[in-house]
Amino acid sequence: MSQILPIEKRNAVLSRMAALLEQERTAIKAINQQDLTNYSGDDLAMEKRLLVDDTKIDGMILSLQQLASQEDPVGQVRFNFTHDNGLKISNKTAAFGTILIIYESRPDVTVEAGGIAFKSGNKILLKGGKESLLSNLKIVGLWHQALKDNDVATSWVEYLNYDRTETQAFLENPTQKVDLIVPRGGENLINFVKKHATCPVIVSGRGNNFVYVNAEADIEKAIAIIINGKTSNISVCNALDKVLIDTNLPNWEIFAKQIIRELQLFNVTVLGDDSVAKATGVQQIESDLIWYEEFLDYKIVIGTTNSDQEAIEKINKYCGGHSASIITKNDAVAQEFMENVDTAAVYHNASTRFTDGGQLGLGGELAISTDKLHQRGPIGLQHLVTNKWYIYGEGQIR
Incomplete structure (x- = not known):
């Protein structure tokens, strides 16, 4: 691995890349249209992630500009200690070295994840999906141009054009x-990487997120949050898949019918557990196994629970460890829920769609980790580092 690049060089490459994306905007969209034409179109969520339009390009440019303006995550002092014998000891952040990102369908990851890895002093290996190959190769070509324009070796950003066997x-x-390897995509991709990898893997991306409507919920807020979580973007890991309604909510059956009507206006397929199906007439789930599923589709399951404790237990059993939200006017109940639900992000009276590096103030993310080591939730610039001990002596021996 080459020596770490000075921060000025890293920032200059990011700024140049942002300028090249703007310059090549029309060409990127035209090449992306070829990828879309070649795509079979059998997966709606995949197709949404594959599209590169002006909004996506604006987002890529903004993420690079934000990265260029952020503090260097490498060399930050985390701990200082002076030993009795005079040794001066400090612990500082350090780059990992080489990071491999394996992802499906999303050409914007080629920019954002590549930028975060590069800014944090790492060499990046990008392995995108075959469906986005032309878009990815175009964007990696721009990375190489930005590196060359700043007299930096193109090997810092490398694209692995491999099939599954390779x-x-x-x-x-x-x-x-x-x-370090970061797989971003569905469960099949994650399981494939975990099975075959010989170095550490940070698991990212599985959602299956829950909203719990407590007995003291504000009904209007609950409806707005559920509609937003389910329908604003079905193709993302922070989308909503499951709703639990407390049967102690006054007239819960009326609320259930109301939320189902609203969801159906957005063409969402609604399935219910035994009590919801009986109360509303929606199709009943065939088995409890569906509670484990992440849909990435216009589909939702609504069920009931008789207590906060039961809701917490059900979420902890079935969710993907990503995000969960409670809708309630009772702050103490909300706090209890938030402390006991075992997900990377917990919400009170808000949509799960905010579990996102940019929305949570990180300026972007490499991935959203549902693992607990070494970082949970969005992995931003400041998390894509390891650490290193520096010990300064004057001949001390032990």
């Missing part, structure tokens, strides 16, 4: 040193 072979026996 990817498996690389994971099991890498042809270069890889220090």
Whole structure:
């Protein structure tokens, strides 16, 4: 691995990349249209993630500009200690080295994840999906141009144009040193990477998020939050899939019918547990296994619970460890819920759609981790580092 680049160089590359994206905007959209034409179109969520329009390009440019303006995450002092014998000891953040990002369908990841990894002093290996190959190769070409324009080796950003067999072979026996792998995509991709990788993996992206409507909920807020969580973007890991209604909510059956009517206006398929199906006439779920599923589609399951404790237990059993929200006017009940639900992000009276690096003030994210090591939730610039101990002595021996 090359020596770490000075922060000025890293920022200059990011700023140049932002300018090149603006300059090549029309060409990027035209090439992306070829990817969309080639795509079979059998997965609506995949197709939404594949599209690159002006809004997506604006987002890519903004993420690079924000990254360029942020503090260097490398070399930050985390701990200082002076030993009795005079040794001066400090712990500082350090780059990982080489990070491999494996992702499906989303050309914007080629910019955002690449930028975050590069800004934090790491070499990036990008392995995108075949459906977005032309868009990704165009964007990586711009990365190489931005690097060359700043006299930096193009090997800092590398695209692995591998099929599944070649990817498996690389994971099991890498042809270069890889220090960390981040898979972004569905469960099949994550399981494939975890099975074959020989270095640490940060699991990202599985949602299956819950909203719990407590007995003391504000009904109007509950409806707005559920509609937003389910319908604003079905293709993202922070979308809503499950709703639990407390049967102690006054006239809960009327509320259930109301929320179902609203969801159906957005063409959402609504399934219910036994009591919701009986009360509203929606189709009943065939088995409890559906509670484990992430849909990435216009589909939702609504069920009931008889207590806050039961809601917490059900969420902890079935959710993907990503996000959960409680709708209630009772702050003490909300706090109890938030402290006991085991997800990366917990909400009180707000949509799960905010679990996102940019929305949570990180300026962007490499991924959203549902693991607990070494970072949980959105992985921003400041989390894409490891640490290193610096010890200064004058001949001390132990």
